[in-house]
Amino acid sequence: MAxxxxxxxxxxxxxxxxxxxxxxxxxxxxxWRQGGAYALLGPSGCxxxxxxxxxxxxxxxxxxxxxxDGKDITPLSTQKRNIAQVFQFPVIYDTMTVGQxxxxxxxxxxxxxxxxxxxxxxIGRLLDLEPYLDRKATRLTADxxxxxxxxxxxxxxxxxxxxxxxxxxxxxxxxxxxxRSKLKALHRELDLTMIYVTHDQTEALTxxxxxxxxxxxxxxxxxxxxxxxxxxxxxxxxxxIGSPGMNILPAEVRGREARVGGHVIALNRAYDNLPxxxxxxxxxxPEFVExxxxxxxxLTARIERIDDLGRIRFARVRVGDAKLAARAPAGFxxxxxxxxxxxxxxxxxxxxxxxxxxxxx
Amino acid sequence: xxxxxNQKAWFLVLPVFLVVAFxxxxxxxxxxxxxxxxxxxxxxxxxxxVGWFKELLDPSTDLGGRFLASLGRNLFFSLVILAIEVPLGxxxxxxxxxxxxxxxxxxxxxALPLLIPWNVVGTxxxxxxxxxxxxxxxxxxxxGIDYNYVSNEVDAWVTVIVMDVWHWTSLVALLCYAGLxxxxxxxxQAAQIDGASRWAVFKAIQLPKxxxxxxxxxxxxxxxxxxxxxxxxxxxxxxxxxxxxFVSIELVKIALGQFDLGKAAALSLVYNxxxxxxxWIFYTVMTNAGVERKVQASSxxxxxxxxxxxxxxxxxxxxREGVA
Numbered sequence: 001m002a003x004x005x006x007x008x009x010x011x012x013x014x015x016x017x018x019x020x021x022x023x024x025x026x027x028x029x030x031x032w033r034q035g036g037a038y039a040l041l042g043p044s045g046c047x048x049x050x051x052x053x054x055x056x057x058x059x060x061x062x063x064x065x066x067x068x069d070g071k072d073i074t075p076l077s078t079q080k081r082n083i084a085q086v087f088q089f090p091v092i093y094d095t096m097t098v099g100q101x102x103x104x105x106x107x108x109x110x111x112x113x114x115x116x117x118x119x120x121x122x123i124g125r126l127l128d129l130e131p132y133l134d135r136k137a138t139r140l141t142a143d144x145x146x147x148x149x150x151x152x153x154x155x156x157x158x159x160x161x162x163x164x165x166x167x168x169x170x171x172x173x174x175x176x177x178x179x180r181s182k183l184k185a186l187h188r189e190l191d192l193t194m195i196y197v198t199h200d201q202t203e204a205l206t207x208x209x210x211x212x213x214x215x216x217x218x219x220x221x222x223x224x225x226x227x228x229x230x231x232x233x234x235x236x237x238x239x240x241i242g243s244p245g246m247n248i249l250p251a252e253v254r255g256r257e258a259r260v261g262g263h264v265i266a267l268n269r270a271y272d273n274l275p276x277x278x279x280x281x282x283x284x285x286p287e288f289v290e291x292x293x294x295x296x297x298x299l300t301a302r303i304e305r306i307d308d309l310g311r312i313r314f315a316r317v318r319v320g321d322a323k324l325a326a327r328a329p330a331g332f333x334x335x336x337x338x339x340x341x342x343x344x345x346x347x348x349x350x351x352x353x354x355x356x357x358x359x360x361x
Numbered sequence: 362x363x364x365x366x367n368q369k370a371w372f373l374v375l376p377v378f379l380v381v382a383f384x385x386x387x388x389x390x391x392x393x394x395x396x397x398x399x400x401x402x403x404x405x406x407x408x409x410x411v412g413w414f415k416e417l418l419d420p421s422t423d424l425g426g427r428f429l430a431s432l433g434r435n436l437f438f439s440l441v442i443l444a445i446e447v448p449l450g451x452x453x454x455x456x457x458x459x460x461x462x463x464x465x466x467x468x469x470x471x472a473l474p475l476l477i478p479w480n481v482v483g484t485x486x487x488x489x490x491x492x493x494x495x496x497x498x499x500x501x502x503x504x505g506i507d508y509n510y511v512s513n514e515v516d517a518w519v520t521v522i523v524m525d526v527w528h529w530t531s532l533v534a535l536l537c538y539a540g541l542x543x544x545x546x547x548x549x550q551a552a553q554i555d556g557a558s559r560w561a562v563f564k565a566i567q568l569p570k571x572x573x574x575x576x577x578x579x580x581x582x583x584x585x586x587x588x589x590x591x592x593x594x595x596x597x598x599x600x601x602x603x604x605x606x607f608v609s610i611e612l613v614k615i616a617l618g619q620f621d622l623g624k625a626a627a628l629s630l631v632y633n634x635x636x637x638x639x640x641w642i643f644y645t646v647m648t649n650a651g652v653e654r655k656v657q658a659s660s661x662x663x664x665x666x667x668x669x670x671x672x673x674x675x676x677x678x679x680x681r682e683g684v685a
Contacts, residue, residue: 056554058550078553078554079553079554079556085551088547089545091545091547091548093565093566093569094569095565095568095569104565105555108555108561109556152551152555
């Protein structure tokens with residue numbers, strides 16, 4: 001059980017003297033609270049696995065410190081940290097039975113036989129592995145193997161945090177959600193800090209109560225799924241979360257107005273303090289843009305196609321060179337392929353150099 | 362399922378048939394033919410039935426005595442070779458670097474003995490071990506060890522064994538190294554998190570993952586050491602006395618020295634059969650070691666799990682799902 005603090009942590013595979021842009025993990029300071037379910041979300045190569053390996057101790061960071069409950073554990077080896085990790089591909093000790101696999105970490109730590117048997121039985125029950133305890137682990141399916149990898153972590157009573165590195169990659173799609181809900185249930189039951197690395201936003205948003213979005217070695221936003229959806233702190237978050245992603249349009253913003261190609265879009269807040277020389281964009285989620293019949297005061301767009309997702313329809317439109325997605329209300333049709341766009345002012349955000357700017361009320 | 366009838370396929374198979382027939386089947390049949398007959402030269406043959414085979418297995422006859430004695434020596438030799446080369450090869454593979462330029466250096470050094478022709482290996486050691494001019498023989502005698510592979514049986518054995526270890530441990534090491542390299546890094550990381558000691562990592566991860574290549578290594582080393590001819594023939598010529606006369610050396614003596622084609626043919630057939638049988642036993646034992654017995658599972662129906670979607674044993678590893 002522990003709170004994990006990262007203090008000015010950074011890592012470069014090229015050593016500490018490598019140029020700052022080349023760092024796989026740019027300096028980050030953040031706190032993971034005890035018992036939280038976190039997802040580290042980002043595209044491949046954004047540094048999320050590096051961050052995970054730094055926490056588990058597989059990688060020693062180039063800079064900064066990691067604190068478990070305020071105690072500096074940066075120099076400690078993986079063995080000495082109370083961490084469990086589940087890898088992308090199931091790690092199973094082939095020659096052992098499921099039970100022996102679960103007992104392995106305890107045996108290595110010299111725990112007495114009776115205690116081991118008790119813990120193994122307990123974890124076997126918790127993970128629904130009971131009927132398999134006496135069977136060879138190699139013959140089980142990938143999802144059972146992932147449960148065993150997880151079990152090897154949980155079996156230790158001192159474990160402070162469980163780290164998952166894209167654990168569902170090799171699991172059949174129909175079993176993914178089962179295993180995921182199992183993880184969720186375990187999290188509620190065991191009061192463990194869980195950190196879950198993934199590039200799949202559905203996985204991240206359903207598993208975690210706090211999602212940490214990473215981009216290019218940086219933590220760009222950390223918040224609840226709702227926060228990430230409603231108020232992306234970075235254009236990358238807006239674009240990466242949600243399907244389709246947020247519409248980002250270059251604009252001129254003055255006061256309560258944004259100008260896109262000569263057309264004025266109203267804003268809910270006043271933006272008078274925008275940094276000079278910055279690249280200004282507005283971002284609005286497709287859910288908050290509606291295609292309607294063209295009319296005065298509306299931005300005119302050409303409709304390219306309409307995607308019917310069943311519950312909702314999204315029109316793919318073009319304004320000048322920019323491509324947008326917008327909600328198409330039921331029964332909407334366009335005779336000549338043009339439409340007007342209606343923006344919901346309370347959900348139009350302003351970004352300066354890709355970062356969210358808070359307007360004045 | 363409808364099969365396409367295409368008789369032209371025979372033309373593709375035929376060349377292989379012919380090549381195998383002329384290179385393997387016909388010579389083998391000739392040997393079988395010889396093994397049933399006796400010859401006194403002049404291309405005159407007399408029917409002998411299974412007479413040679415009876416003699417072969419009877420230690421009181423000259424042929425049987427020589428065969429069984431050399432067979433005993435050969436089995437002992439193979440046993441010693443496996444007992445030394447397999448563990449040594451594993452140790453060498455484990456201590457090799459995993460990355461960097463030293464990997465290439467190690468691989469080249471290890472591969473060198475494998476590239477030397479067998480009779481050259483024999484010649485190298487024959488000279489190397491000579492007490493008068495050989496570096497090894499001279500040095501050993503100079504520091505007071507009475508070493509002479511020509512006159513001392515133990516010295517001859519030690520020389521032949523050390524030579525084989527020098528020549529072939531690399532093969533085992535390279536195979537094991539290939540096996541080790543194929544273990545994903547995550548296994549070591551997981552073992553580290555599980556607090557496994559070096560020995561536990563070896564036992565739980567490295568050895569099981571090397572299982573397949575070790576099987577190949579053991580088979581190859583058994584076959585080669587059991588068929589060994591060139592190196593001991595060059596170094597000791599089978600001596601002193603008959604102490605390093607292995608089956609192949611005995612066979613050549615009978616076939617080419619005495620020109621006893623019938624005896625030699627019978628001996629080579631039995632020789633061949635022994636190699637086949639021992640390899641089959643090795644293969645069966647090693648592939649079945651660690652495989653879960655079906656009998657075991659069905660004898661305990663109580664623990665047999667009810668079918669659940671999440672967990673069913675798979676007969677083989679499924680291919681990886683693509684990364685989305």
